[in-house]
Amino acid sequence: MPYLQHNDAQYRLAKGETRVGRGAGADLRVPPGAAPGDAADVALVAITIGEAGHASLRVDQGEAGVFVNGIPVGREPAPLLHGDRVVIDGCELRFADEAQAGTTQELPSQGEVRAATPSAGIGEARSRGRLVSLTDGREYAVPAEGLTLGRDAGCDVVVAATNVSRRHARIVPAPGGYELVDISTNGVFVNGDRVQGSLALARGDTVRLGPDEFRFYADPEPPVPQRSLTEVPSLQATAAIPAVKRPAGVSGATTSAAYSRGGAATVAVASSAPTPVDADQQSQALARGSESREAPPGRAGVSGWVWGALVALGAVIIYLVLQGR
Secondary structure: OEEEEEOOEEEEOOOEEEEEEOOOOOOEOOOOOOOOOOOOOOOEEEEEEOOOOOEEEEEEEOHHHEEEOOEEOOOOOEEEOOOOEEEEOOEEEEEEEHHHOOOOOOOOOOOOOOEOOOOOOHHHOOEEEEEEEOOOOOEEEOOOOOEEEEOOOOOOEEOOOOOOOOOOEEEEEEOOEEEEEEOOOOOOEEOOEEOOOEEEEOOOOEEEEOOEEEEEEEEOOOOOOOOOHHHOHHHHHHHOOOOOOOOOOOOOOOEEEEEEEOOEEEEEEEOOOOOOOOHHHHHHHHHHHHHHHHOOOOOOOHHHHHHHHHHHHHHHHHHHHHHHO
């Protein structure tokens, strides 16, 4: 007998017409225990079970809130099949038929069957795995907990055939992409070959269980965007530090001192490592130090100024002599 399932509860549907929803005059109110609604947008559908067991659904009121397998349903009757998902005003139900959920018929051996092997490019199937039915075009996304295929109405993908097990196969995310696991009696086939236990899936693989075929699709893993050094937060603060220019004649970078000249701060870096000098340079340095100690206050640096003036004067004299020629 056909029935509607909501969570673990089953509501049997007798032959003829059963009105389901929250609208006035509903025979089965969903969600169970919900108060009736009289507004025009409250959904009310009529599910009809024919003499031969064929089922259909028709919207009598509030068609904006009625979907079968994600497709909106209008006033025209839509066929209902075993395993169909029916949403009425946000309440999800599953339509099932006990006649379709009988025992699994084991198929006789078909001789030697080739074992399925992974297809090329299995590492490219990384995200948004999904199955697309080659029979009716329905698409089923593979969630993080996996996708179950079988004859039972509680499966994510329902195939109503006696040679399909109640729980036939599962597609689950794996470290390298997606994997198909066979848990059936009669087996599941990928690209025409039977799966031995489990198999990694590649984009474009064809999956067959019972009479139905599906195409598996997935997206490659998105590339990691390249970042420049200036985009790295830890380096942005470093890039903001101004460069320090070392004064001429100073080597090394071990000790820094700040001094002020004319009100402007300047950074001087002194080296802790001695610079090798020869004997003549050392004696000259000692002589200059002695002169600076003997010079009275205010006279330091006079000899350097005199020498500079003499050199400039000599240059002018030479220039005038050359011009006179």
